[in-house]
Each structure stands twice: as structure tokens, then as C-alpha cells.
Amino acid sequence: MVLITISVILVLFISVAGYQYLTVAIAPKYDPETMPLNYEVLGTGERNIVLIHGLAGSKNYWKRDLEQITGTYRLLLVDLLGFGDSPQPQSDYSLQTQLRALETIIAKEGLNDGNTLIAGHSMGAVISLVLFAKHPNWFDGAATIGLPVFESKEQFSEQMSEDSFFDKLAVGPYGKLFCTLHPLYIVKWFKPKNLTDDVFRDSKKHTWQSYYNSLNEVILKTDLSRLTRNIRDRKILFIQGTNDKLAPFANVENFAKYFTKAKLIEVQDGDHQLFLKEPFEVWKAVGNFFDEK
Numbered sequence: 001m002v003l004i005t006i007s008v009i010l011v012l013f014i015s016v017a018g019y020q021y022l023t024v025a026i027a028p029k030y031d032p033e034t035m036p037l038n039y040e041v042l043g044t045g046e047r048n049i050v051l052i053h054g055l056a057g058s059k060n061y062w063k064r065d066l067e068q069i070t071g072t073y074r075l076l077l078v079d080l081l082g083f084g085d086s087p088q089p090q091s092d093y094s095l096q097t098q099l100r101a102l103e104t105i106i107a108k109e110g111l112n113d114g115n116t117l118i119a120g121h122s123m124g125a126v127i128s129l130v131l132f133a134k135h136p137n138w139f140d141g142a143a144t145i146g147l148p149v150f151e152s153k154e155q156f157s158e159q160m161s162e163d164s165f166f167d168k169l170a171v172g173p174y175g176k177l178f179c180t181l182h183p184l185y186i187v188k189w190f191k192p193k194n195l196t197d198d199v200f201r202d203s204k205k206h207t208w209q210s211y212y213n214s215l216n217e218v219i220l221k222t223d224l225s226r227l228t229r230n231i232r233d234r235k236i237l238f239i240q241g242t243n244d245k246l247a248p249f250a251n252v253e254n255f256a257k258y259f260t261k262a263k264l265i266e267v268q269d270g271d272h273q274l275f276l277k278e279p280f281e282v283w284k285a286v287g288n289f290f291d292e293k
Contacts, residue, residue, distance in 0.1 A: 024209045030081070030091035037101050038085040039078040041109060043070035047140075047290065048111045050076045052102070054122025054146070055214055058084030058202040061121065064279030069287060076111055078102065080124070082210025084202060093213035095222055099131055112138040117290050119143040121275060122247065123219050129236070133228045141235035143286050146272045148219050148247040149255045156220055196276055224255065236262045237289040239282060241270025263289060 039059065049069075053061045059077035069075070079086035081101045082093055091097055106112050118139050120128035125144035132142045150156040195203070236259050240252045249266065256264045265285055267274050275282050 024090060024207050027088060027090050027207075030087070030089040030097065032100055032104065035081075035087040035089060037078055037081060037087075037105050039076060039105055041074065041076055042066065043072075043074045045069075045071065045073035046115075047072070048074045048076065048113075048116040049286070049290075050078070050102075050106060050111055050116060050118045050128075050139075052078060052118070052120035052124030052128050053080065053083070054120070054124045055219065056083065056203040056206055056211060057121065057124070057199070058205060060084070060202055061199055061275075064276065065283060068280055068283045072287065074111075076106070076109055078105060080127075080214075082214065083206050085205065088207050088210055090209070091213070092217065093210050094217045095127070095130060098127055098214075098218065099134065102127070102131060103135070106138070114138065115140060117141050117143060117286070119145070119286060121145045122148060122272065123214060126218055126222055126224065129224060129231075130222065130227050132234070132236075133231045136231055136234065141237070141290065142231075143237040143239065143289065145239045145275050145282065146244055146247045147238060147240065147252050147255070149224060149251040150220065151251075195273060199276065225258070232259050233261060234259075235289070235292075237286065238262060238264045239267065239274070239285060240264065241267045241272065241274045243269050244272045244274075246272040 043066075051059070051062045053059060057080075059079050062075070062077055066075070081091065081098055082088050106116075112135065114137055116139050118128045118132055119142065120126070122145075125147040128142050128144060129147075132139050148156075236256075238252055238256045240247065240249050242249045253264060253266075256262050267278075270277070
């Protein structure tokens with residue numbers, strides 16, 4: 001009986017991994033000209049905010065207490081390449097690839113006029129800061145929530161060993177294989193308590209390639225200190241929870257001190273999903289910061 005059970009489990013694992021690998025293998029190569037990102041524009045305000053979600057997230061992440069902000073701001077909500085309802089092609093999912101896809105949408109909607117705040121959560125915070133640095137004239141400032149800053153992949157792995165079992169495996173020696181099995185562990189029994197049901201459902205909308213490459217290429221290989229040197233005198237709001245295991249507060253505190261016009265909001269006992277818990281407070285902080293002269 002034990003051998004039969006083990007055999008069934010192995011067949012299940014091999015079948016799921018094989019299907020996920022095949023899905024990526026037969027997907028078309030990424031073509032930025034024919035594969036635009038999925039996005040929507042909300043609000044009627046005169047000022048703009050571009051909102052970038054985190055790893056395995058979607059544009060729906062931001063749909064919390066929006067009535068507090070849509071009357072004042074025009075919001076651009078985007079699904080990053082490989083996530084949400086955006087295309088999931090074969091791609092390196094590098095930082096430059098994500099930037100290029102976002103640049104197209106932002107320019108198309110006319111949000112590159114210098115009257116726009118760019119804001120991001122987690123991986124989206126990394127992308128937001130680098131896009132701001134690449135196009136400092138496009139944006140009036142930036143806001144980050146749960147910014148992951150790590151000195152090295154080793155530091156990240158050490159941090160994950162204390163909290164996130166799944167993320168630790170994803171950057172381990174068998175990371176790609178583990179990512180192909182995500183349909184088996186992104187189920188309600190493993191849903192983190194700090195995620196809402198709809199956000200958790202959207203977290204399934206990716207391939208092993210988009211998750212694995214994004215984690216490694218965008219979060220772990222991006223040298224934020226080097227890439228953001230030219231915006232150290234620009235307005236940047238850092239919102240960080242003291243109990244954020246995925247993006248340690250101490251790392252962000254050390255990173256933020258080099259920005260002369262930055263403001264760091266320390267959220268006591270806030271975790272990596274503090275926005276989902278207190279969206280009104282986050283919107284209020286972002287709005288106040290944006291309006292400060």
C-alpha cells in the first residue's frame with residue numbers, strides 16, 4: 001500500500017511538472033510589439049499614479065478602498081508581463097524586459113508628463129524605483145511598499161530560511177523544478193493568512209518561468225543602490241513594516257538614508273502585505289506625500 005501511494009504521488013508530481021514545462025515550451029516568444037500588457041485606468045483626478053504589483057500579484061492587488069483616491073487621482077493599474085491577465089510568453093523576464101513593457105503602456109496613456117507618481121509593492125517597488133531612475137522626468141516621485149533590498153542571493157536565502165519555506169525552495173538548487181509544481185501548493189490549504197482570497201486566486205496566474213526568472217532576475221540581481229543614484233535627491237516615500245520577513249525593515253532603513261528627500265514610514269508589526277490590512281492608511285500616506293511641497 002505504501003509503495004502504491006508513493007507511486008501515485010510521483011506520477012502526480014511528474015504529470016504536473018511535465019505539463020507546466022510543456023506549457024512554457026510551446027508558448028510563443030515574447031514580442032513587445034504584439035503582446036501589450038493588460039491594464040486598466042481608474043479615477044478622474046488631475047494627477048496620476050502608476051501602480052505596480054509584486055511577484056505573483058496582479059493589478060487587482062490595489063483594489064482596496066479605491067474610493068479614497070479615485071476622486072483625486074487617475075490610476076494606472078498594470079499586470080506585469082507573465083502575471084495576472086498579461087501575456088505569458090517565453091521570455092527572460094528580466095528587469096529590462098519588464099521596464100520596456102511598462103514604458104509602452106505609460107507613454108500610451110500619457111502618464112510620462114512629470115505629473116505622475118509611480119508606486120509599487122515588493123518586486124513592483126524595485127521596478128518602480130528603477131523606472132523612475134531611468135525616466136526621472138516622467139515622474140514627480142515614487143512610493144514603495146515592502147521594498148525587498150538584499151545584499152546578495154545568500155542573504156535572501158538566509159532570510160527566507162526563517163520564514164518563507166516556499167521562497168527558500170524557489171531559489172534553491174531545484175528552484176525551477178519546484179516552480180513547475182506551483183499548482184499543487186497554491187491551494188487554499190496553503191493560503192497565507194495575510195492574503196485575501198482574491199489576491200491568492202490571482203497568484204496562480206503565472207508560469208514557472210515568469211515566477212522563477214522574475215524572482216532571480218528582478219529581485220535578486222538588481223543593484224538598486226547603483227541604479228538609483230541619480231534620483232537620490234528626488235521625493236521617495238518608503239512604507240515598510242517592522243515585521244516584514246520578506247523585505248526586512250533594517251535593510252530598507254539603511255537603503256533609504258542615502259535619499260535626501262525621502263520619507264520612511266515605519267509601520268509597527270506590519271508584515272509584507274500591510275497594504276491589504278490597512279489600505280486606507282496607505283492611500284492616505286501616499287496622497288499626503290504626493291501633495292507635500
